[in-house]
Amino acid sequence: MREPPRTLTLVGLGYSGRAIAARAAAGGWRVRATARDPAALTPPPGVELVEFAAPGWAEAATHLVVTAPPGEAGDPVWAAHAARLAAAPLRWVGYLSTTGVYGDRGGGWVEEDTPPAPGQPRSLRRRAAERQWEALAARAAVDLFRTGGIYGPGRSALEEARAGTARRILKPGHAFGRIHVEDIARAVLAAAARPPAPGLRVLHLVDDAPAEPAQVAEEACRLLGLPPPPAIPFAEAWARMSEMARSFWAENRRVANARTKAALGLDWAYPSYREGLRAILALQAGEQRAEGAAEQGELRGG
Numbered sequence: 001m002r003e004p005p006r007t008l009t010l011v012g013l014g015y016s017g018r019a020i021a022a023r024a025a026a027g028g029w030r031v032r033a034t035a036r037d038p039a040a041l042t043p044p045p046g047v048e049l050v051e052f053a054a055p056g057w058a059e060a061a062t063h064l065v066v067t068a069p070p071g072e073a074g075d076p077v078w079a080a081h082a083a084r085l086a087a088a089p090l091r092w093v094g095y096l097s098t099t100g101v102y103g104d105r106g107g108g109w110v111e112e113d114t115p116p117a118p119g120q121p122r123s124l125r126r127r128a129a130e131r132q133w134e135a136l137a138a139r140a141a142v143d144l145f146r147t148g149g150i151y152g153p154g155r156s157a158l159e160e161a162r163a164g165t166a167r168r169i170l171k172p173g174h175a176f177g178r179i180h181v182e183d184i185a186r187a188v189l190a191a192a193a194r195p196p197a198p199g200l201r202v203l204h205l206v207d208d209a210p211a212e213p214a215q216v217a218e219e220a221c222r223l224l225g226l227p228p229p230p231a232i233p234f235a236e237a238w239a240r241m242s243e244m245a246r247s248f249w250a251e252n253r254r255v256a257n258a259r260t261k262a263a264l265g266l267d268w269a270y271p272s273y274r275e276g277l278r279a280i281l282a283l284q285a286g287e288q289r290a291e292g293a294a295e296q297g298e299l300r301g302g
Helices: 015-026 056-060 076-087 121-138 157-163 181-193 213-224 234-240 243-249 258-264 273-301
Strands: 007-011 030-035 047-051 063-066 092-098 141-147 149-151 168-170 178-180 199-205 231-233
Touching (some): 007 015, 007 056, 015 030, 015 047, 056 076, 092 181, 121 199, 141 181, 149 181, 157 213, 157 273, 168 234, 181 258, 234 243
Parallel strands (some): 007 030, 007 063, 092 141, 141 199, 149 178, 168 231
């Protein structure tokens, strides 16, 4: 007798959530994604939308992915569905967090077993949310995915370079970790497909090459055949930064990923921003060719 498809319940259909949902549906999962207003969203093909406030999805969840961030009032899922989560038949939970929970490490490396030390208010909220999900580890496998800077099609240095908003801030040695959105989806589904025994696991979703933002901006411009933006010394840039931007630049750490890749049996499709940006550019060029061919077909048909 054929087994029914596995069901993946996803809370948060934003940039990363859509990539996870689309890959899961294409891979044979039954996928349900919550939304505050399902009528206002168009989900990826094969993805069923359910109302976030409805009780049924939380009561029946077995494999749960949460991408929704905490707010001032804490984790939104626990605030709305704590009792239902406590009773749900959960086998595996994947919570997308941030490497920001490690705080500033002066450029040093952090491993998956490095204790968190958040310093920014948003990172403190993330760590508090992590602890809520950790509480389920006594009866389910709980994976905390601590992600670096997320990029991909429509959200990369290429778009900034085209728009003329790219900046080349010079602060030698201050590198950031990044991860392509499709590698996030691959990692999450690899974990969901083979959940370990109940317990807690920390996984680092960062690529193999932490890099200075100026290097990424330069590579994007090179790929597009554009001149790089003017170099800006860090002290000059700091004076003009928003508080949000300052909070990012105030912390410096490099995040290791070898244990994560070994645990998941994965190598990244995009091990650095170089491969990632080239792939995005190739995808966009293919989309433009397809649009051009469609327009030509419409003209001939007319």
